[in-house]
Amino acid sequence: MDEKNFFREVTLRICGSLEIEKALWECLLYIRQFIPASHMAFHVYHRDLGIIETVAHATTETGKALSIRTPISPKARRQIEEQRSVRVRLIDRLGDNAVTRPVARQLGALNLSAIVMDLVLERTFLGILSVLNDGENKFDDIHIRLMRCLNEPFAIALTNSLRFRELSHLRDLLADDNRYLQDELRKMAGEEIIGADFGLRGVMELVRQVAHLDSPVLLLGETGTGKEVVANAIHNLSLRKDGPFIKVNCGAIPENLMDSELFGHEKGAFTGAFSRKRGLFERAHGGTLFLDEIGELPPEAQVRLLRVLQEKEIDRVGGSNPIRVDIRVIAATHRDLEAMLTQRRFREDLYFRLRVFPISIPPLRERIADLPALVQHFIQKKSRDMKLDRLPMLAPAAIDRLMAYPWPGNVRELENAVERALILSRGKPLTFSDIRPRACEQAPAIQPELKQTESPALDIVMARHIRRVLDMCGGRVEGPRGAALILDINPSTLRKRMKKLGIPFGRKAR
Numbered sequence: 001m002d003e004k005n006f007f008r009e010v011t012l013r014i015c016g017s018l019e020i021e022k023a024l025w026e027c028l029l030y031i032r033q034f035i036p037a038s039h040m041a042f043h044v045y046h047r048d049l050g051i052i053e054t055v056a057h058a059t060t061e062t063g064k065a066l067s068i069r070t071p072i073s074p075k076a077r078r079q080i081e082e083q084r085s086v087r088v089r090l091i092d093r094l095g096d097n098a099v100t101r102p103v104a105r106q107l108g109a110l111n112l113s114a115i116v117m118d119l120v121l122e123r124t125f126l127g128i129l130s131v132l133n134d135g136e137n138k139f140d141d142i143h144i145r146l147m148r149c150l151n152e153p154f155a156i157a158l159t160n161s162l163r164f165r166e167l168s169h170l171r172d173l174l175a176d177d178n179r180y181l182q183d184e185l186r187k188m189a190g191e192e193i194i195g196a197d198f199g200l201r202g203v204m205e206l207v208r209q210v211a212h213l214d215s216p217v218l219l220l221g222e223t224g225t226g227k228e229v230v231a232n233a234i235h236n237l238s239l240r241k242d243g244p245f246i247k248v249n250c251g252a253i254p255e256n257l258m259d260s261e262l263f264g265h266e267k268g269a270f271t272g273a274f275s276r277k278r279g280l281f282e283r284a285h286g287g288t289l290f291l292d293e294i295g296e297l298p299p300e301a302q303v304r305l306l307r308v309l310q311e312k313e314i315d316r317v318g319g320s321n322p323i324r325v326d327i328r329v330i331a332a333t334h335r336d337l338e339a340m341l342t343q344r345r346f347r348e349d350l351y352f353r354l355r356v357f358p359i360s361i362p363p364l365r366e367r368i369a370d371l372p373a374l375v376q377h378f379i380q381k382k383s384r385d386m387k388l389d390r391l392p393m394l395a396p397a398a399i400d401r402l403m404a405y406p407w408p409g410n411v412r413e414l415e416n417a418v419e420r421a422l423i424l425s426r427g428k429p430l431t432f433s434d435i436r437p438r439a440c441e442q443a444p445a446i447q448p449e450l451k452q453t454e455s456p457a458l459d460i461v462m463a464r465h466i467r468r469v470l471d472m473c474g475g476r477v478e479g480p481r482g483a484a485l486i487l488d489i490n491p492s493t494l495r496k497r498m499k500k501l502g503i504p505f506g507r508k509a510r
Ligand SMILES: Nc1ncnc2c1ncn2[C@@H]1O[C@H](COP(=O)(O)OP(=O)(O)OP(=O)(O)O)[C@@H](O)[C@H]1O
Pocket: 192, 193, 194, 195, 200, 221, 222, 223, 224, 225, 226, 227, 228, 229, 230, 292, 333, 334, 377, 411, 412, 415
């Protein structure tokens, strides 16, 4: 027999696949020509657990990946742990040996004879290979010599496949974590848009028109109007909805970190770059990048952003190869970008690139009819967050007080006001007494909205009245103590009208 050829052929087979069970099977079929083997198995020793895990087993029919874990005695553990060099042993009957007996019992191999070889690489004990045959006393010294020369290829194959298995496992875990976190983000961000059928109806129509395209969208609106909520809605209605939604607050990244945050960096690109880092653009690959506060982007970063939008490629800091990114960009700002153009604080070319499809989100004071529904929404949301066991009621006239206030901080300010009121109320009806009427008097801005919505004044009065009656009826619409009876209206007509006015009912109202 040509031993060099034997070594080569076995090495090719055992290192030929990262699926160790498949490689082991191929090996067995070849080795059988020279060594009387009917089974082969790989075992791994877990020092911390004191167990031997059989990870692959091959017969002449097939190879299987396994995870059979066998606890071993302290004596056998000591014996294994002292092992530092290659050792090949011939065992005439596996059932007679203290170390092999428990493992052989699990495999139903007590009466088999075996060559057992410890796999050691760079003085590290990795595991055990067993070559088995039915019946006792099947192997001799020639077989042992042949197996000994194969120690390294078997050790390399086992370690590679275990690493591959671990990486695949970690990759699955990461993918699972990622799915979970994206779902959580979606739940947090993709919450119900209050006023979608009313004050934001026009906005939502535009959202539906543009969502399925890849065109950039520019969201304009005062702070707190819901630009991020709308950006999320666009993402969730788009074909990219299963991809990431990555938000970049352009005003919050220090200028010296801007490049590495947006585009990532290679290991060692600068002091402190200890490992490679993917930037936010790369993370958004296959999804949507939401560039919030785009008006705060420094001039140099504007140039680089424009390049990415044009070329759809990024360069990591310290990297030499451009990386292609497939992203949809939604930008938002509360600033007057056109004024910034004339002051040369925002690049015209970037502006036109982003402003393909602008959507203006009206301030809350211009869609004040949405306020009662928003208040209900936030009462429910915050009560849930604060784990209150009962939903607090609104004090009479509370809604009037809120509707008369101009809300310069828009929906966010309202959300905070509700949270504050819930903390202060201690179970009593919410009065919103800190929302000052004086502020309302300074609120000429309430008027323009009245011209914008369909017969808004009547809607507002109607919504207010329905809410008041609903409050009196404890939220009941139907029945002898329901609001429909007091309002002298059919309950289903009342529900339809409430829907139109954005007043929640049924489970939503609770
Ligand atoms: N229509 C809406 N329905 C429900 N919640 C809303 C709505 N609009 C805004 N919100 C809530 O109000 C808060 C502020 O909204 P958001 O962050 O989207 O505003 P923004 O315009 O992006 O603000 P900024 O300009 O300060 O970044 C968020 O908690 C959001 O969930």
